[in-house]
Amino acid sequence: MKIEWIEGRTLDGKVPPGPLHQKWQYFKDHQKLVAPNNKRKLEIIVVGTGLAGGSAAAALGELGYQVKCFTFHDSPRRAHSIAAQGGINAAKNYQNDGDTIFRLFYDTIKGGDYRSREANVYRLAEISLQIIDHCVAIGVPFAREYGGYLANRSFGGVQVQRTFYAKGQTGQQLLLGVYQSLNRQIARGTVTMYNRHELVDIVIIDGQARGIIVRNLLTGQLERHGAHAVVLATGGYGNIYYLSTNAMGSNVSAAWKAVRRGALMANPCFVQIHPTCIPESGEYQSKLTLMSESLRNDGRVWVPKKMDDVLAIRNKQKNPRDIPPEDRDYFLERMYPAFGNLVPRDVAARAIKKVCDEGRGVNATSRAVFLDFEDAIIRYGKSEASLRGITNPDPHTIRQLGKEVIKAKYGNLFQMYEKITGVNPYEQPMTIYPAVHYTMGGLWVDYELQTNIPGLFALGECNFSDHGANRLGASALMQGLADGFFIIPYTISHYLADKIRLPKTDTNHPAFDEAEERARQRFEKLLSIQGDQPVEYFHRQLGKIMWNYAGISRTAESLLQAAENIRTLREEFWKNVFIPGKIDELNPELDKANRVADFLELGELIAIDAYHRNESCGGHFREEYQTPDGEPLRNDDQYAYVAAWEWTDTSKPPILHKEPLVFENVKPSTRSYK
Amino acid sequence: MKLTLKIWRQKNAQDKGHFETYEVDAHEDMSFLEMLDVLNERLIRQKKDPIAFDYDCREGICGACSMVINGKPHGPLPGTTTCQLHMRHFKDGDTIWVEPFRAAAFPVIKDLMVDRSAFERIMQAGGYISVNTGSAPEANSIPVPKPIADKAFDAAACIGCGACVAACPNGAAMLFVAAKISHLGLLPHGQPERYIRARKMVERMYLEGFGNCTNIGACEAECPKEISLEHIARMNRWFAKASLIETEEA
Ligand SMILES: Cc1cc2nc3c(=O)[nH]c(=O)nc-3n(C[C@H](O)[C@H](O)[C@H](O)COP(=O)(O)OP(=O)(O)OC[C@H]3O[C@@H](n4cnc5c(N)ncnc54)[C@H](O)[C@@H]3O)c2cc1C
Ligand code: SF4
Ligand code: FES
Numbered sequence: 034m035k036i037e038w039i040e041g042r043t044l045d046g047k048v049p050p051g052p053l054h055q056k057w058q059y060f061k062d063h064q065k066l067v068a069p070n071n072k073r074k075l076e077i078i079v080v081g082t083g084l085a086g087g088s089a090a091a092a093l094g095e096l097g098y099q100v101k102c103f104t105f106h107d108s109p110r111r112a113h114s115i116a117a118q119g120g121i122n123a124a125k126n127y128q129n130d131g132d133t134i135f136r137l138f139y140d141t142i143k144g145g146d147y148r149s150r151e152a153n154v155y156r157l158a159e160i161s162l163q164i165i166d167h168c169v170a171i172g173v174p175f176a177r178e179y180g181g182y183l184a185n186r187s188f189g190g191v192q193v194q195r196t197f198y199a200k201g202q203t204g205q206q207l208l209l210g211v212y213q214s215l216n217r218q219i220a221r222g223t224v225t226m227y228n229r230h231e232l233v234d235i236v237i238i239d240g241q242a243r244g245i246i247v248r249n250l251l252t253g254q255l256e257r258h259g260a261h262a263v264v265l266a267t268g269g270y271g272n273i274y275y276l277s278t279n280a281m282g283s284n285v286s287a288a289w290k291a292v293r294r295g296a297l298m299a300n301p302c303f304v305q306i307h308p309t310c311i312p313e314s315g316e317y318q319s320k321l322t323l324m325s326e327s328l329r330n331d332g333r334v335w336v337p338k339k340m341d342d343v344l345a346i347r348n349k350q351k352n353p354r355d356i357p358p359e360d361r362d363y364f365l366e367r368m369y370p371a372f373g374n375l376v377p378r379d380v381a382a383r384a385i386k387k388v389c390d391e392g393r394g395v396n397a398t399s400r401a402v403f404l405d406f407e408d409a410i411i412r413y414g415k416s417e418a419s420l421r422g423i424t425n426p427d428p429h430t431i432r433q434l435g436k437e438v439i440k441a442k443y444g445n446l447f448q449m450y451e452k453i454t455g456v457n458p459y460e461q462p463m464t465i466y467p468a469v470h471y472t473m474g475g476l477w478v479d480y481e482l483q484t485n486i487p488g489l490f491a492l493g494e495c496n497f498s499d500h501g502a503n504r505l506g507a508s509a510l511m512q513g514l515a516d517g518f519f520i521i522p523y524t525i526s527h528y529l530a531d532k533i534r535l536p537k538t539d540t541n542h543p544a545f546d547e548a549e550e551r552a553r554q555r556f557e558k559l560l561s562i563q564g565d566q567p568v569e570y571f572h573r574q575l576g577k578i579m580w581n582y583a584g585i586s587r588t589a590e591s592l593l594q595a596a597e598n599i600r601t602l603r604e605e606f607w608k609n610v611f612i613p614g615k616i617d618e619l620n621p622e623l624d625k626a627n628r629v630a631d632f633l634e635l636g637e638l639i640a641i642d643a644y645h646r647n648e649s650c651g652g653h654f655r656e657e658y659q660t661p662d663g664e665p666l667r668n669d670d671q672y673a674y675v676a677a678w679e680w681t682d683t684s685k686p687p688i689l690h691k692e693p694l695v696f697e698n699v700k701p702s703t704r705s706y707k
Numbered sequence: 708m709k710l711t712l713k714i715w716r717q718k719n720a721q722d723k724g725h726f727e728t729y730e731v732d733a734h735e736d737m738s739f740l741e742m743l744d745v746l747n748e749r750l751i752r753q754k755k756d757p758i759a760f761d762y763d764c765r766e767g768i769c770g771a772c773s774m775v776i777n778g779k780p781h782g783p784l785p786g787t788t789t790c791q792l793h794m795r796h797f798k799d800g801d802t803i804w805v806e807p808f809r810a811a812a813f814p815v816i817k818d819l820m821v822d823r824s825a826f827e828r829i830m831q832a833g834g835y836i837s838v839n840t841g842s843a844p845e846a847n848s849i850p851v852p853k854p855i856a857d858k859a860f861d862a863a864a865c866i867g868c869g870a871c872v873a874a875c876p877n878g879a880a881m882l883f884v885a886a887k888i889s890h891l892g893l894l895p896h897g898q899p900e901r902y903i904r905a906r907k908m909v910e911r912m913y914l915e916g917f918g919n920c921t922n923i924g925a926c927e928a929e930c931p932k933e934i935s936l937e938h939i940a941r942m943n944r945w946f947a948k949a950s951l952i953e954t955e956e957a
Binding site: 110113115116125163165166167168169170174177179180181182199200202206212213214216217219220228251280281314319449454518519611613614619621622 | 734735736737738740741742744745748751752754755756757759761762763764765766768769770771787791793795816817820822823824826827830831832833834835836837838839840841842843844845846847849850851852853856857859860863864866867890891894896897
């Protein structure tokens with residue numbers, strides 16, 4: 034068993050000339066424009082209505098293009114962006130605490146462990162200011178101070194307060210703002226909306242993206258749609274791990290269809306695992322729920338030292354409260370005395386997995402550790418008592434007062450936790466475990482957000498562009514809106530300026546016949562297998578392989594194993610999957626099978642990418658490459674590049690194209706948490 | 708725990724539909740939808756047609772899930788969507804009745820899945836602020852008093868699930884429509900279109916076949932996001948004002 038690939042070419046990111054802070058201005062000063070009367074003649078397809086796709090469709094509609102927008106959801110408002118909790122960054126410096134565009138740029142590049150393109154990240158930081166202005170104008174009810182001005186909070190590791198938020202529902206409020214703008218364009222007739230329609234193939238004519246094939250999910254009918262350009266904003270692929278914090282429907286298929294038609298998949302092995310999620314409670318588990326990072330400010334992470342105690346807790350014979358402090362292992366504090374419980378996401382996730390692998394996980398599945406607020410409750414209770422002038426408070430009063438403080442800080446999270454687990458986290462420690470959360474990898478795009486296929490653009494989580502090997506908190510929402518509202522309207526005009534004489538796409542073109550036929554055959558094939566295992570079985574198996582062999586930490590050996598197991602599973606899938614129902618009707622199992630079939634290919638590519646990258650950086654931790662004290666060891670001499678994979682035929686090895694990463698404005702250094 | 712499920716099965720909008728009985732063995736830590744997942748996996752293994760239902764986030768925020776459980780939209784727990792309802796709230800031996808959201812304006816697609824596209828058309832009728840990308844003033848140039856911002860947020864928390872409609876004996880969509888009218892009309896940025904928005908959205912609501920409000924309050928009681936009836940009062944005021952302004956202008 035081995036992993037092979039073919040060396041390809043060097044890619045050009047098309048970064049504009051000039052100093053970093055003038056590159057975007059330079060592009061806008063020199064780009065080609067399309068006159069209003071011509072815009073009306075040009076058609077653009079936007080797939081996806083999350084923050085990226087919804088904002089793109091709205092902004093392009095406002096400009097007067099004829100937009101057709103697609104989502105597999107029953108409403109644009111249900112895109113996965115709706116679930117984002119914490120907030121969105123912008124370098125407004127409203128707090129007067131020294132924030133600047135450069136600082137946001139620097140934090141993002143460094144947080145990404147120096148694996149992203151400088152020019153893109155700088156532009157993102159610049160645009161962050163306009164995003165907040167626009168979102169307020171479209172009606173996003175951000176949190177405010179008593180004076181009526183916008184409030185901020187701080188987020189993951191940075192030293193300034195630059196995060197804008199709407200309670201714990203920032204994604205919801207931003208997406209609803211975008212949805213409203215989109216609805217306005219639908220009403221104006223500039224955007225035609227196709228809900229419950231799923232992209233199943235991309236049509237390329239004369240080397241340019243000219244249309245898509247979609248499946249009407251209610252009827253099963255395949256439809257053809259043509260355009261002068263196609264924009265994909267179809268989200269991330271975290272669900273390849275089966276269990277993740279993503280919405281259940283999130284999938285890679287649109288991006289993967291692009292790959293099969295020749296687009297490049299960049300850095301697929303860069304996957305972010307979030308340390309604090311509510312653990313699995315059994316085999317029936319369908320998804321995992323995030324518990325915000327902020328909890329680690331006050332929660333202490335521990336497992337028992339003694340196996341007897343571990344087993345007693347699992348069997349519910351012992352209450353964790355009764356384990357004395359000396360028998361507890363506060364392992365983050367032990368392993369990382371300088372940062373303690375507040376080590377970065379990847380470090381915490383790896384440590385938690387390690388103690389669970391040792392067999393010390395505290396729930397029935399052995400995949401959980403405690404996140405305990407008892408000490409914080411007592412600490413806050415004492416200080417609150419003294420603030421209120423209560424002398425000699427009894428333990429009960431202290432706990433009561435402490436719980437009130439905790440409730441004010443984290444009330445909604447504690448409530449969500451209790452709803453899901455049935456355990457009251459004010460009385461018992463929370464149990465948490467890491468889960469897949471976000472995918473930094475995605476379709477390769479140049480500075481203009483165009484893939485290597487002319488006319489095919491990719492926005493939001495489905496591209497790879499801004500977060501390198503690790504994404505900082507509150508920056509995905511920022512990227513989605515930057516891409517959709519403020520970048521694509523410029524760069525797509527630049528592309529379309531040459532296309533004003535190109536007639537509307539003829540959907541009777543043989544390329545459409547071919548693509549539709551290919552899609553039909555695939556669905557027929559899936560249905561004809563009539564094997565013994567439901568789709569869910571294969572997805573669950575794939576998730577286990579990905580998690581165990583290409584998850585929090587990886588080795589060359591584990592990745593070889595992953596690739597082999599995935600190939601075997603893929604073969605089994607195509608021989609033994611059972612899908613009920615027919616092709617020409619509502620058939621959610623068939624749709625799911627179509628998505629899982631793509632995950633079964635992407636999984637192998639993730640393993641290949643992770644295997645080829647002989648270094649540890651950000652979310653990609655190769656056990657062979659660590660410092661003596663267990664920190665990730667980057668290799669800038671050999672791997673300071675974007676790995677962009679071409680893989681149109683999965684029976685052959687993929688081709689590795691490289692975009693060198695040049696750092697002219699920051700100096701890559703070792704991320705240190707000591 | 709052993710449960711008996713009486714689940715509404717309906718092939719399509721034309722089919723009359725009927726309840727079918729299933730016995731399931733559930734775990735108390737399962738969510739209600741996970742319990743149905745397990746049942747569906749069993750049905751598929753038996754080469755039978757699985758039960759169709761909508762879902763996506765399973766965190767109570769996307770608004771996709773939509774079932775009437777024991778006569779209540781989203782089930783017995785207040786302030787909780789179907790996906791956040793867990794089996795520990797049921798007892799061994801229980802019989803549970805599961806139906807789709809029923810309303811004239813929400814035709815059944817299949818089983819527990821309904822067509823809520825009428826909501827889309829109401830939103831398209833006026834549920835927005837008319838501002839183009841690029842023309843926004845600096846974000847802090849218009850302060851919004853915190854109580855107003857908070858109230859707007861409370862209204863904006865609506866997830867568009869439609870439980871309010873399913874709960875209402877008249878099949879009215881007042882709470883859903885009022886939440887959006889209130890959210891946008893309260894904010895200074897939404898002022899210019901406050902009355903016209905109310906008129907356009909309310910008119911569209913009636914056109915879609917939603918019923919009249921007779922102040923029963925079932926919507927508020929069943930709303931998983933606990934949206935307040937006060938928004939309906941506000942909508943009615945603004946709607947009345949819209950007609951007044953138009954008469955004056957005529
Ligand atoms: C629990 C959670 C909390 C988060 N919190 C934060 C946060 O606080 N701050 C932050 O910055 N980020 C956060 N993130 C990350 C952030 O939410 C996402 O990265 C971002 O919302 C992705 O937006 P998007 O527009 O790229 O894609 P999505 O919102 O995933 O939208 C994808 C769209 O594409 C459509 N689609 C997909 N495939 C097809 C197809 N084949 N055919 C038709 N349509 C298709 C879908 O229907 C959907 O409309 C969080 C993520 C999670 C999981
Ligand atoms: S008002 Fe409440 S019940 Fe009605 S759609 Fe909104 S969230 Fe659902
Ligand atoms: S599945 Fe999203 S609210 Fe229930």
